[in-house]
Amino acid sequence: VTTPHDWLTDPKVVLAVAGHGLTATATTLPDGPPDDGEWAELVRHVVSERLEGHLASAVADGSLPASDSQAAEAFARHIEVMALALALESTLLEAADLLASAGVECRVLKGSAAAHLDYPDPSLRAFGDVDLLVRSDAFDAAGAALEAADFRRRTPQPRAGFDRRFGKGAVLTAPNGLQIDLHRTFVAGPFGIAVDLDELWRRSVPFAVGGRQLEALGAEERFLNACYHVVLGDVPPKLVPQRDIAQMLQNRTLDFDRVRTLSAHWQSDVVVAYALRMVWDTFALGDVTAISEWARSYRPSSRELGYLAAYTGPHSTYVTKSLAGVRTIHGVRLKVAYLIALGLPSRRYLRERGTTATARWKQGLDEAAVSRGDG
Amino acid sequence: MAQHLTPTTHHHYTRSSSALWRRTNDAVVLLGAGDREPITLTGPAARIWDVLAGPTGWREACDALGFGHSNSEAARAQEVAQLLDELERRGLVDAYPAP
Numbered sequence: 499v500t501t502p503h504d505w506l507t508d509p510k511v512v513l514a515v516a517g518h519g520l521t522a523t524a525t526t527l528p529d530g531p532p533d534d535g536e537w538a539e540l541v542r543h544v545v546s547e548r549l550e551g552h553l554a555s556a557v558a559d560g561s562l563p564a565s566d567s568q569a570a571e572a573f574a575r576h577i578e579v580m581a582l583a584l585a586l587e588s589t590l591l592e593a594a595d596l597l598a599s600a601g602v603e604c605r606v607l608k609g610s611a612a613a614h615l616d617y618p619d620p621s622l623r624a625f626g627d628v629d630l631l632v633r634s635d636a637f638d639a640a641g642a643a644l645e646a647a648d649f650r651r652r653t654p655q656p657r658a659g660f661d662r663r664f665g666k667g668a669v670l671t672a673p674n675g676l677q678i679d680l681h682r683t684f685v686a687g688p689f690g691i692a693v694d695l696d697e698l699w700r701r702s703v704p705f706a707v708g709g710r711q712l713e714a715l716g717a718e719e720r721f722l723n724a725c726y727h728v729v730l731g732d733v734p735p736k737l738v739p740q741r742d743i744a745q746m747l748q749n750r751t752l753d754f755d756r757v758r759t760l761s762a763h764w765q766s767d768v769v770v771a772y773a774l775r776m777v778w779d780t781f782a783l784g785d786v787t788a789i790s791e792w793a794r795s796y797r798p799s800s801r802e803l804g805y806l807a808a809y810t811g812p813h814s815t816y817v818t819k820s821l822a823g824v825r826t827i828h829g830v831r832l833k834v835a836y837l838i839a840l841g842l843p844s845r846r847y848l849r850e851r852g853t854t855a856t857a858r859w860k861q862g863l864d865e866a867a868v869s870r871g872d873g
Numbered sequence: 874m875a876q877h878l879t880p881t882t883h884h885h886y887t888r889s890s891s892a893l894w895r896r897t898n899d900a901v902v903l904l905g906a907g908d909r910e911p912i913t914l915t916g917p918a919a920r921i922w923d924v925l926a927g928p929t930g931w932r933e934a935c936d937a938l939g940f941g942h943s944n945s946e947a948a949r950a951q952e953v954a955q956l957l958d959e960l961e962r963r964g965l966v967d968a969y970p971a972p
Contacts, residue, residue, distance in 0.1 A: 558898040573898045580895040581911040584904040621895040709890030
């Protein structure tokens with residue numbers, strides 16, 4: 499049992515906050531209130547991980563003892579992130595309207611979709627941006643529709659046509675300053691390129707925001723998206739997408755045969771296995787299930803480990819991911835087009851990234867050497 | 874069809890389907906369609922939002938403030954009327970003639 503004096507040194511307190519509400523977790527919250535320094539440290543972690551909803555819930559139901567002022571701060575911070583969530587959902591509706599007017603179909607990924615579909619109360623799930631998926635052949639039209647309404651793209655694509663053929667997507671800033679991630683696939687690099695996008699679009703689930711029906715991915719596809727987010731996203735992995743996975747597991751609505759079929763087809767078994775291992779460890783989940791056993795016993799191939807290193811290795815950069823992606827592109831012509839776009843990007847792209855073609859080549863060669871172990 | 878009405882005892886109110894909102898421990902955060910800044914209802918006002926889940930008359934909304942409130946009944950009635958008017962102005966509730 500964690501005791502109050504463990505507050506500062508034991509990150510399990512933060513994990514227990516993130517896991518609050520999970521029935522299978524063995525994480526425990528302290529049985530006494532923290533002092534001011536300990537509380538400040540916990541809040542710092544909670545804010546950094548966007549766990550304000552779980553913190554407020556734990557304080558409100560008495561699972562996490564807190565003084566009156568600490569409880570007031572927990573509830574005030576929860577209100578702040580929910581205000582942001584609503585502003586983001588308003589932006590989401592505006593973007594969805596613009597895309598619909600341009601004849602572009604979209605799917606809502608992660609934040610808002612997870613909050614409404616996977617949690618018992620959407621106020622538990624905070625988020626910091628809007629994630630939308632559009633089809634490859636509609637990607638250029640989607641970007642144009644948003645840019646025409648003063649959404650500003652942060653960086654241009656390397657060359658015309660790169661996004662719709664190879665890219666993960668684009669980041670745009672809405673007129674209100676909030677961020678929209680316009681996706682074509684889940685991630686950049688080999689794991690993103692290997693996703694069968696036709697299959698990804700095959701199923702959807704409706705949910706309502708502000709009286710409007712939006713479409714999210716199917717449950718198994720949402721689960722896979724969260725796995726990609728956990729394993730191939732931030733280093734170290736964020737707790738919110740891990741909690742998303744744990745929440746979906748707890749909901750017991752997933753068809754794991756379908757998850758495995760999709761992950762095998764998308765060459766992402768290793769991503770799912772590693773995500774499940776991580777979630778089981780993070781939240782100390784007590785259940786031993788067929789899927790957890792599978793994840794524990796999974797042995798990745800050397801190729802999978804090579805791909806993973808491009809995302810999570812010490813020298814991981816956009817370049818390493820991009821270079822690793824070459825192997826997953828089918829056909830010599832497409833491989834050549836991909837390499838030309840990366841190696842000879844447009845002048846505008848170089849100018850806005852503050853680099854030159856020569857510097858980019860040197861960076862690519864250096865990073866390729868490091869990833870081969872030459873450096 | 875919803876119409877703009879001055880709150881009276883003859884009207885019913887309900888949450889607008891276009892309202893964006895989240896319930897927190899002791900508050901409700903709301904954002905009306907077209908609004909830029911969310912508003913937060915706390916205390917009795919948050920309880921009124923709860924009862925606005927279904928068609929609610931002015932009297933029921935007043936009752937949501939609860940017994941033991943320090944204000945006089947007239948003052949409470951005025952506060953409820955102002956709150957309902959503000960919520961309607963922001964497009965967060967729809968007003969209907971009472972059946």
